[in-house]
Amino acid sequence: MLKATLRSFLAHKGRLLLSALAVILSVAFVAGSLIFSDTVSRTFDRLFASTAADVTVTPKETLDETIPSGQTLTLPASLADRLAKVDGVAAARPDVDVEGITVADKDRESVGPTTGAPTIGTAWNPTERSPVELTSGHAPKGDGQVMIDADTADDKDVRIGDRLTVIGQEGSFPVEVVGIVTFTTTNPGAALVFFDTPTAQTKLIGDPKGATSISLDAAEGVSDADLKRRVAAALDSGAYELRTADEQAESDVEQLGGFLDIIKYVMLGFAGVAVLVGVFLIVNTFSMLIAQRTRELGLLRALGADRRQVRRSVLTEALLLGLVGSTAGLAAGIGLAVGLIELMGLMGMNIRTTEMVIGWGTPVTAYVVGLGVTFVAAYLPARRAAGVSPMAALADAEIADIGRPLRLRAIVGSVVGAAGAAALVGCATASKTSSAASLLGLGVLLTLIATVIAGPLLVRPVIRVLGGAFPAVFGSIGRMSQRNALRNPRRTGATAAALMVGLALVGGMSVASASMTKSFDQQIDKTLGADFVVQNANFVPFPREITERIRDTEGVGLVVRLQFTTIAVRLPDGDRVKTTAAAYEPKLDEVANITYAQGDSAAALAAGHLAMDKDFAEDHGVRLGSTVPVEFQGDRRAELTVGALTDQESADGFGSQGGIYFGLATLEKYAPGGQDAAVYVNAASGTGADDLRAGLEKTLDPYPQVQVRDIADYKDLVHDQIAVLLYLVYALLGLAIIIAVLGVVNTLALSVVERTREIGLLRAIGLARRQLRRMIRLESVVIAVFGAVLGLALGLVWGVCTQQVLALQGMNALAIPWGTIVAVMIGSAVVGVVAALLPALRASRMNVLAAIAHE
C-alpha cells in the first residue's frame, strides 16, 4: 500500500506543485519571522549586554510614558562620587544621554535617521564597553565641538570640519564636527552625537551638575547582583532605579521591542493569511485528485484494500506533500529572514547575516505548521476517498463529487451564519466598547466560517447573475464558461473562498479606515479653531526655543501651547487610572471648540483644577467640584478639583482615557521640564493667513523637526497616519491574492486535465484555440469575481459593524469607499484573467486526437 501511495504521489507531483507552493509560502513566513526576530533580539541582547555597565543607576520613572512629555529625568552628577565610596564599587561615572535632540546641517536639514529612530546626544566618556571607537579626528572639547557616528556621517555626507546646528532642550547652538566614531558592535539604527561632558550637561539637560544616569563598575569578586544590593542599601532612596547589566540589556531590548514586535506580528499576520488561504487550495487539490481517481480507488477497494487503508494512503500522500513543502518553506524562510535583515540594514540597522540565529523552535514550528496545514486540509478529501465504493471501479461514472447534495452545508452554514449575524447585531447595538469589540471579533469569525461553508450554495444563484450576460455577449463560449463554473459548486466555492478571505479583510478595513478618516475630519473641523498648528509629525515634543521664536514672529496674535504628561488618577470608586493628560495655556477657547456639559475652559484651566469627560466621570463617580488625587511623574502628588466636565465625541485613544486636561501652569507646578507637543497659533488682527503662514515657515526653517499646518494640512497628517494602517492591509491583500491566484490556476489546470475529452471534442468540431482560451479565461473571471462579490459583501458588513464600535469611541461618521470597492472588483476580474493564462495555454496546446482518445 505504501508503494502504491508513493507511486501515486510521484505520478501526481505536477498537480501537487501549486499546493506545495501554498505550504511553502505559509511555512516561509512563519519561519522567516521567527528567524528574524530571534536574530535581532539575540544581536541586541548581546549589544546591550556588552555595553551596559555592571550596575546602572537612573532616576526612577514612576509612570511609564505612552506619549512622550519631553521631560528628561536627571540625577545629581555628584551622586557618582558618593557611590564610588560604596564597598564593592570599583568606579562610578556620571553619564549624560539624551534622546530626541535634533541636529541640522547647513541646509537646515536634519542629519538624523529618516526612519523615526532617534538622534541621541551623549557625553563622550569612552570605556572598554563603549559601542563605538574614535576612528578619525579628536574628542570634542568645549561647547562648539561634536563627534558623530560614521554611519550617519556617510549617510548624510557630513565630514570633519562641517558646521552643524544642535537643537537641544535648552536651545540651539552651532557646533563643528571634530571627530568621527565607528560602531564596533551592531548599529541599532540611531544617530549618535558626542559632546564633552560640561556641554552635554548645560546644553542638553540644562543642569551643569546633573546627569541622566550613573554607571558603576564592580570591584573584582563582586557580582552584579551583589553590587546592586550593596548600592541599593547605600542609597536608601526610592527615587532611583538600579539595574544590573543583564537587567539593563533586557530593558533596552524591551524599549526596542515594540518596533521589533510590530515586524514580528506583521510577519505572523502574513503567515496566518498564507495558511488560511493555502488550506483552501490544498483541500481543492486533494478533492479533485480524488474525484479524478475514483475508479482507481474503487479498484483498490475491489482488490481488498479496506477504507482505513485508502484513507491512510491519501493522508500519507498529504504528509509527504507537507514534508516537502515544509522543508522548502524552511529554506525559503531563511531567505526571507536574510532579506529582512538586509532591509533593516538599508534602514540603518546593521545586523550581520552571518550572526543569524535559527533556534530549535524554528524548524519545529515550520514542520508543525506545514504538516498540520496539509493534514487538516487533506483530512476531509481523505475521508471521502475512503468512502468510494468498490463498485466505482466498474461504473462509468464521470466524476463522483458533483452530485452530492449540499444539504448539510446549508444547515451548518445557516446556523453558524445566524449566530454570526446575531453577534454582529449585538456588536452594533452594544453600548460598551469592550463588549462590542469582542462581539465584533466573534461575529467576523462566525460569518467568515458560515460564508466559507455556504459558499458552494451561493455559487449557483450568484454566478447565474454574474455570468448572466455571457451567453448574450460571448455566445456558446460564454454559455459554456458560465456553466463550467457552475458545474461543481464545491470546487468553485472553495476556489473563490481563497480570494474571498483576503477581500473581506480589505473591504472591512477600508470601510473602517474611511470612516475613521471622515470622523477625524469632522472632529477637526468641529474642534480645531486655530489658524495654524505647529508640531511634529510623530507628536515628538520640541524645545521651548521654537515656541519663543513663534511668539516673536510678525503677525502672530495668540499662541496657545500644549504639553502632554503621564499621570495616574485615583478615582472615588477605587480605580487607579494611568493615562496621558493634556495641559494647555489659557485662552484655549480661542483655538479649540470644546463642548462642556458643566463648567467652562476658564474653570478647567484654573490653578489646581482639571477637566474630564462627563461619561468617564459618571462611570467612576466623579462630580463637578470633586477633588481627585493625581500622581505626576517622579512621584509628585496633588489634589486637583474637577472644574469642568466635557461632552466631547472622542475622549479616548492613543493611550489616554477620560479626556483629562488642566492648565499648563498646574503641570509646571508639579512636573516641570516638559516640552511643547504642539503650539496653536492665531493671526493678529489685520494679518492674513497666507502672510502669517509665510512668516511662520520662515521662522521654523532652521528647525527641521517641526512643521506649520493649517486645518487642511492637519487633516492630511491624520490621513497619512491612518493610511499606514491601510498599506499594511494592502500588503496582506497582495499576499492573499497571490495565493488565491495560485488557487484559481490550480483549479483551472486540474479542470482542464479533467475535461480533456470535452476539449478535444470542441476542438474537433471547430473551436479555435483562441476561442478555447477565451472560454477558460471567462470561467476564471467569473470565479474570481464571485469570490470578490462574496468577500466585499462580507467586508462591507464587517466594516459597517466596525464603524459601530468606533462610534462608541466618538468616531461617528460612516464612509464607504466605493471607489476602492469598484477598483477591487475590476482588479479581481484582472486576477481571473491572469490566473487563466497558463491553464488556457495548456488547454489550447492539447493535441486534438490525443484529447479525443483520452480515457
Added chain:
Amino acid sequence: MSTAAAQYVPGPASADGVAARARGLTKAYGSGETTVLALDAVDVDIARGRFTAVMGPSGSGKSTLMHCLAGLDNVSAGQVWLGDTEITGLKDRELTRLRRDRIGFMFQSFNLIPTLNAAENITLPMDIAGKKPDEKWLDQVIDTLGLRDRLAHRPSQLSGGQQQRVACARALASRPELIFADEPTGNLDSRAGLEVLGFLRDAVDQLGQTVVMVTHDPGAAAHSDLVLFLGDGRIVDEMERPTAEAVLERMRLFAGTNPMASDQAPPPEPPEKG
C-alpha cells in the same frame, strides 16, 4: 424510412463529384527502424452524396484514414483535398475553421458537451462560428431525428441512442460537405444502433449529405453504398451495395481466420420499417 440498407440502390445524387480525395496518403509513426506505417500511400476518392463505409481489423489504419481526411491529423506524405481545397499543409487555424464550417463529426462516445442542452449542442459549431443556423433546415433535421421533445435536455438526461441522435443532428445542422462518423454505433445496443444507421442513410438519401463511416461491424457497413476494406494501411478491396453476409465473408477472407467480433454483428436482415 422505407429502404432497407441491404437493398439500397444508389439515388440520383450519387455520382456528381468527389467530396474528398487523397493521393499517396501516408502516415508513419515513430522513426528509423521502429517506423510503423499506419497508412501506406493510400489513394481514395469519397463520392459526393454517397454513404461510404471504411472497414478493417484493428490496426488496419481505418481511424487514421478518417482523421487525416478530416483534418484532425497531419500526414507524413501525400495530399488530401476536401472538395477543391487541399488541406495538407494548412495551419491549425485554417484546419479548425474548415472542420467547423465544412465537416460534421460523430464519435463513438462522448459526443456532446455535458454542460449544454441538446439544442445548444446541435447548433454549437454554428455558434462557435458566430453564424445563424438555417432555421428551416434545422427544423427538418430535428424532426427527421425525432428530437423535438428532447431539445431542452442535457446529455446526462438522454439515453445513449438519443445522445448519438443529437450528435448526428449536430453533424447535419450546418449542412457540411462531408460527415465523418467514427464507430457511431459502437457504444449502442443493436436497436439504437440500427436507428442511428437509419438516420445516416436518410441523411444521404433524403437530405443529400455525404457520409463516411468508420466501423468494424459488417452489419453497420451493410447500410452503406460502398465499403472500402483497409488492411495494413492500404485499401485492399471495395464492395458496392454491400450486404452484411457479403461483408463478413470478405473480412474472413482477408484474415484467414475469424476476423473480428462477429458476436457484435446485428442480424443480417434489419427489420423493415413501415
